[in-house]
Amino acid sequence: DVKVTQSSRYLVKRTGEKVFLECVQDMDHENMFWYRQDPGLGLRLIYFSYDVKMKEKGDIPEGYSVSREKKERFSLILESASTNQTSMYLCASSPRRAASYEQYFGPGTRLTVT
């Protein structure tokens, strides 16, 4: 059973703080993703990583950075949190170029920036 875990379910941070969101997957997947989920806006891709130390910007990378030092771990970093980054953050992983493709999601981290 694929497991994607996220370090926190709920997080409250102050404006200007540096925030780390951690994601770990146990299925040896090459791909990992960070999304924002907002009502009415759906899922928007922030960053994508297809291998260790490799990353690609998604649709909304501004204000975010990522780190992938190990295959199983993908971190999302908010360098200086702002109130408009209050959101639900979802991590996902997938195998690379699989014939039967599926993204597996973590439970989400609800971040509130005050």
Add this chain to the structure above:
Amino acid sequence: AQRVTQPEKLLSVFKGAPVELKCNYSYSGSPELFWYVQYSRQRLQLLLRHISRESIKGFTADLNKGETSFHLKKPFAQEEDSAMYYCALRPLGDDKIIFGKGTRLHILP
């Protein structure tokens, strides 16, 4: 441009009535299409993919290339179908998925 459109933000249906969640896509090639579902307090998960042509929890979805649609259907709604549903498109050869904005399905008793 590659795009997935779900025209309804909210769909309310009575229990036992048929359900149709609409999805239209914009893509020049042959896409791979999915429906993902998120039940209350659960993680987002794959419901079905068009390649499999399967029925999951009574739901089916047929790819209509002429109308560029992939509507999700169920003949008789159940209360446990209440959830958020996302249609998604995977471009050929890509490992990223384009999600629609989602439709919240509310089954009325």
